[in-house]
Amino acid sequence: MSNDTSLTLGVLGGMGPAATVEFLARLQAYTPAEKDQDHIRVIADINPRAPDHNAPGSQAGGVLAEMAGALQGAGAQVLAMPCNTAHAHADLIQRASGLPLVDMIGLAAEAAARTGAARAGVLGAKGALKLYREYLAARAMGLVALPPEAQEQFMVTLYRIKSGDLGHDVKREMQVHAETLRAAGAEVLIAGCTEVPLVLDDRDVKLELIDPGDLLARRCVGVCLGWEPLPHAPA
Template identity: 55%
Template sequence: MTKTKTLGVLGGMGPAATLDFLAKLQAATPVQREQDHLRVLVDINPKVPDRNTSQDDPGPVLAAMAAGLRDGGAQVLAIACNTAHAFADEVRACGLPLVNMLEVAGQAARAAGAARVGVLGTGLALGLYRDTLSHQGLEVITLDDHEQVEFMALLYRIKLGDLGPDSRETTAALAHRLIGKGAQAIIAGCTEVPLVLGAADLAVPFIDATEALARACVAACAETNA
């Protein structure tokens, strides 16, 4: 029987987004019986310092989470937060491979035929996406400054559980502003975005980075152990 690698997930940023990732991971796993699902170790840690506003450095906390998952038996890591990939080097310091959410989202955008990609994400995540997608030959389109302020306020409402019509309509409106600026696809570059936005809301391809990460993790963990 083919063995699968154990996945370790750095989560809790925020908790609802991590649960969304785990649901998508389960849905992306081809199984014929219960035992075919991946073994997953998850550290849901909402105590990680805010990646956007905190004066505290999230890096050491994320590094400790990664080491704990490794020591618990994880063989492959994933971070269920786009912005936290700014600290990917600290996570990789534990010695385990990391499936990069931003890279696989960019790959999904390319596969959808997009060359100009709108990204809804935090300011820090947008910088990461510009760097990552430029290496993939993609142009990143972002919101204007005042729109980005609106998005960040929306993001924190979603983190507190506001998934109602107002949040959904505002998120869709911001995505349509990116389309109006020439975006040929929209990447949900924050794990809260797919909680309130989906493909049916847009006339261009919707790239759910969370879902792309889930599929990539299944592929990474399906490799036969030595």
């Protein structure tokens, strides 16, 4: 096979770097290839200098817009961003680059709806929770979030993962957060931060766990190879 006509994917990464590397690995794994030339061309900006979008008053949007414009200038034809919270800047990113962005939040919300669940528990930062609440509501689903104190502890656990701690204690903490959501009425779980699947998978929880980054990688392969339609470009 030959992918000479495949689209070039631009990746806005670095939020965080480990999650971006995992996304790129899955992108490569899901691409059917018999030789190097069969793979998708990927231009990735792994930029850990982008402001922390979990911090109050973050100015991440402007940096992400610049990254998107640079990716377009380098030859990208469609964009992906393996970070849930940063999708709050999706419109700005698309306007700045003139390129369509594969919507990870939409993919995860649609996957949750397909399970038939009425309520989805989301393990994510506050910004991601806001996005998922809107996307799930559009599909007549409710969102189950951690109680405030547990949410604060979740963020502590999340930053331990960002620091490189993928040990048993961190996994156990994330399992406790997942069980808290299940006990509160969640019928399906969404890993609403791309670091969550670095320590947690379906075998670790009692509900189906939707991994938005995995869905994003699969969709990007389909879009770039022409198997699935290109997302709508910004007007």
